Amino acid sequence: MILETLRIALRSMASNKLRTFLSMLGIIIGVAAVIAIVSIGTGARGEVTSQIANLGSNTININPGTQRGEGGRISRPYTDIFTLELGENIQNFSPAVQAIVPVGQGTALLISGSSNIRATVVGTAPDYQAINDYFPERGRFLLVEDLDVNSNVIILGSEVAGDLFGEEDPLGKKVRMNFGNRTHIFNVAGVMQEKSIGLAGNFNTQVYIPITTYMQKVANTRYVDSYIAQADSSTDAKIAVGQIEYFLTRSLGSSDKFRLTSQDQILEVIDQVTNTLNIMLGGIAGISLLVGGIGIMNIMLVSVTERTREIGIRKALGAKRRHIMRQFLIEALSLGGIGGVVGIGFGRLGAGVIAHFGGWALVISTVSVLLAFGFSLLVGLFFGIYPAYKASRLDPVKALSYE
Amino acid sequence: MIEVKDLHKTYFMGKIKVPALRGVSFSVKDGEFLAIMGPSGSGKSTLMHLMGCLDYPTAGEYWIDGKEISSISDDRLAEIRNQKIGFVFQQFNLLSRTTILQNVEIPLIYRGVSLRKRRQLAREALEKVGLGHRLTHKPNEISGGQKQRVAIARALVNNPAILLADEPTGNLDSKTGQEILEIFNDLNRQGHTIVLVTHEKEIAEYSRRIIELRDGIILKDEVVV
Known part of the structure; x- marks a missing residue:
């Protein structure tokens, strides 16, 4: 009976293909939108998220706060509060902080033979590699001993190494560094692996030297620019943020003097943005x-009017109201369902194109497909009720004499 | 067995009452071949709708197989149409998009007969009217006379108590029309009760009894000699 009715519905839809397609268009677009939106x-x-993971896992960036500009002073970040000792004190105070490294950075011109390149010089400590999940490909990274004796060792980012030395092995070679108006000679101790470019910027165009060397020989400063702290888990990272905040506020006297950025915060902001987008697109x-x-x-409704006579014939031959109702409901459901399937196809296509250009993997979740299909059936059912009801209530005598 | 008792039907055109039947009574015994005759406007179509259980009377009673229909539900009425009445219309009223076999199956579908049984019964009914070889044709691929045979097969397929034919030859040439009337004659001889509605005397004379209607009442009710 149901199958029979479905066949009748499909036949009547097939007999007017263009009209059927046009009437399904709204559903097709709606469903395609749902599929594409969810997938995108x-x-x-x-x-x-993978870009954020690129920042290193469960890390917290500690940056100086910004001074207000008053009495003719220009607003700029505090540069005279972060010391090496302060970094150590943070770690000593906060049990949730598993590791912390200071970072001092500036730009320098690096020269080797006839090649030279401008690069970011990062003065830091051995833990930097673990925190950033970033390790040397050849040679070694900075060692504690390097920091102890302010040695002139340098570790090159992969791009810097290529630009300065080409195919040659840079290990053991010397590099001249022009920083400010002074020149220093560094020994290349390692070359870092290549790291994909993410939110943290391009690691490959940086070079790494001991923070002590950076402060005392290169930049001539008693202060570091920032710290990167790391916790064991994302729960610990949240606790660490609280502990660092408390400690720094207490020891610096004001919470304006520093700024903490954790991955959780970045994720939250991104979640808010994507949620807003999803609500809008869902609408x-x-x-x-x-x-x-x-x-x-x-x-x-058009179909019911056109087929008034058919309804009359069916009623004369013994169709009850529910038979007629069922026939038209199944037709409306088929319209919704087929529209849904076509829409899912189009949505997949659209999502695929956008994923291709966006450079991410195409993900079509089963849930979104089922949801979209369910919704299109529901829409077909809901909007089919009135026409089907109208058809089922037709007076057989009038319906039979309908021209 | 059919009994019509003082049947009235009044239509309302806005506020104006239009009486179509003004008290009609007669009975039809099983196996009769009856013609209801009258010009247009005589009330014969209204009477046919009431006898076919397509409509409710304004007053009076209509008994079919021991059941009175003027106070039963719409769905029960549909059941009675399905099981007790076979319709043959002037315009054939076949569903154009479905095959001949499927057209004949429709009453069986609404009766809830299984697909295999349906196929078999529909085929048998078509064979009875000489169309056993045209099962997969669509109605627009066959002649008018053949269409009316399909309609008769469809009317017979549920083995109804009464066959109601409304101007069954109205859309056919006279030779084909006679063939159709012969089929009714044969069916009557096999025991089917047939009610033929027509405005033509020659056609009415194929039956054994003629009821003549005029202005919603019976003028004559006589046996054909």
Whole structure:
């Protein structure tokens, strides 16, 4: 009986293909939008999350706060509060902080033979590699002994190594560094592995020297620019943020003098942005499904009118109200369902194209497919009820004499 | 067995009452071949709708197989149409998009007969009217006379108590029309009760009894000699 009715519905849809397609268009667009949105949302979020993971895991950046400009002074970050000792004190105070490294950085011109290149010089400590999940490919990274004796060792980022030495092995070679208006000679002790470019910027164009060497020989400063702290887990990272905040506020006298950025905070901001986008796009999808439903209702009403005589014949031959109701409901459901399937196809296509250009993997979740399909059936059912009801209530005598 | 007792039907055109039947009574015994005759406007279509359980009377009673229908539900009425009445219309009223076999199956579908049984019964009914070889054709691929045979097969397929034919030859040439009337004659001889509605005397004379209607009442009710 149901199968029979479904066959009748499909036949009547096939007999007017263009009209059927047009009436399904709203549903198709709505469903395609849902599929594409969910897929793009998931893909983009995955991309952003992997970029954040690129920052190193469970890390907290501690940066100086910004002074207010008053009495003719220009507003700029504090540069005279972060010392090496302060970094150590943070770690001593906060049990949630598993490691912390100071970072001092500036730009220098590096020269080797006839090649030279401008690069970012990062003065830091051995733990930097573990915190950033970034290790040497050849040679070694900075050692504690290097920091103890302010040695002139330098570790090159992969791009810097290529630019300065080409195919040659840079290990053991000497590099001249022009920083400010002074020149220093450094020994190359290692070359870092290549690291993909993420939110943290390009590690490959940086070079790494001991923080002590950086402060005392190169930049001539008693202060570091920032710290990177690391916790064991994301829960610990949250605790660490609280502990560092407390400690720094107490020891610096003001919470304005520093700024903490954790991955959780970045993730939260990104989540907020994607949520807002999802709500907006979901709204658009909802509206097009609604319009699609009205399209189905419209075409079903036309179909009921056109087939008044058929309804009359069926009633004369013994169709009850529920038989007629079922016939038209199944037709509306088929419109919704087929529209849904076509829409899922189009949505997949659209998501695929965007994933290709966005450079992330295409993810079509089963849940979103089922949800979209379910919704299109629901829309078909809901907007089919009135036309089907109208058909079922037709007076057989009038319906039979309908021309 | 059919009994019509003082049947009234009044239509309302806005506020104006239009009486179509003004008290009609008669009975039809099983196996009769009856013609209801009258010009247009005589009330014969209204009477046919009531006898076919397509409509409710304004007053009076209509008994079919021991059941009175003027106070039963719409769905029960559909059941009675399905099981007790077979319709043959002037315009054939076949569903154009479905095959001949499927057209004949429709009453069986609404009766809830299984697909295999349906196929078999529909085929048998078509064979009875000489169309056993055209099962997969669509209605627009066959002649008018053949269409009416399909309609008769469809009317017979549920083995109804009464076959109601409304101007069954109205859309056919006279030779084909006679063939159709012969089929009714044969069916009557096999025991089927047939009610033929027509405005033509020659056609009415194929039956054994003629009821003549005029202005919603019975003028004559006589046996054909």
